[in-house]
Amino acid sequence: MSTSVPSVDFNNELKCPILGLGTWKSKPGEVTQAVKDAIDIGYRHIDCAYVYGNEKEVGEAITSKIKEGVVTREDLFITSKLWNTFHRPDLVRGALQETLDNLNVQYLDLYLIHWPQAYKEDGSLFPTDQSGKIQFSDVDYVDTWKAMEPLVKEGLVKSIGVSNFNSKQLERLLQHATVKPVVNQVECHPYLNQKRLKEFCEARGVKITAYSPLGSPDRPWAKPDDPQLMEDPKLKAIADRLGKTVAQVLIRYQIDSGNIVIPKSVTRSRIASNFDVLDFKLSREDVALIDSFDCGGRLVPMTASLGHKHHPFENEEF
């Protein structure tokens, strides 16, 4: 019998399991097994996105585990994200429907605007000009949000939220929203602990979901000399003292900071050990110590969109 994962309460009174499985870079040929393993181990929260190109294979695992009777749809919390080329209000519903079809589900638990900046709507996911530069669209994320709101009322998504929004963008969205975002999913780990953004979100009833919590060592643009979060001797010392792995300490760091966390793995033993974090807690002192490792170390800077007026990390305060 698997351990059940605690949940957090959203501002709309729905619940979300604090620990989920990430699926970015999980190859179509391996993600079905990874999601099946995760569900068998006890995960009930799966983080997906249209742009990851593997929703169909994630859906196969979900369908199979529901058919086997291991879980019901209602047991699961499934997130996906609206990609940058579908921000135009008339494209939002179709994009969601494609995600629902891919995942073979009738509804999502959470649908996020993946990034605040929109790309040109020319049919490709990364529309580029002749020099290879991404082509921008000037659709305002507030207009995109207005097209997301009816999806909740129609029951196609239970909750809506955002991802990669800075504080000013979130504040502006909140001024216009009639359905409040429940989550801002952002990069978060000891080298970029997002303390100010978290406080800002918390004060407005918006939860943080921490992405790349292990330092995303398989990010496609990683360089051999880049610091490796999971190899940090200071984290190793804490993990050794507690008799845990560094990954477990990193996952627990998010949970004990009040965040939802979605580590990715396609390796059964890691999927299991990343889940095996529910029977211990970091002390306040250890959380404070890990907080002190922040160095503004952003791993997912989205440099392809630099120059876009809605790029969240250019001239951002926080």
Ligand SMILES: NC(=O)C1=CN([C@@H]2O[C@H](COP(=O)(O)OP(=O)(O)OC[C@H]3O[C@@H](n4cnc5c(N)ncnc54)[C@H](OP(=O)(O)O)[C@@H]3O)[C@@H](O)[C@H]2O)C=CC1
């Ligand atoms: N909203 C957004 O813009 C973004 C959202 N995300 C979401 O967050 C998820 C997690 O972030 P991600 O960037 O993938 O990176 P993570 O920080 O979760 O790291 C994943 C990497 O760590 C390895 N790993 C996992 N567990 C362990 C372990 N116990 N010991 C050693 N290595 C381990 C994995 O290897 P292996 O798989 O080979 O086991 C993989 O290489 C994504 O998959 C995605 O769902 C991520 C980035 C941006």
Ligand SMILES: CC(=O)C(C)=O
């Ligand atoms: C991984 C991801 O979600 C990106 C880069 O948008």
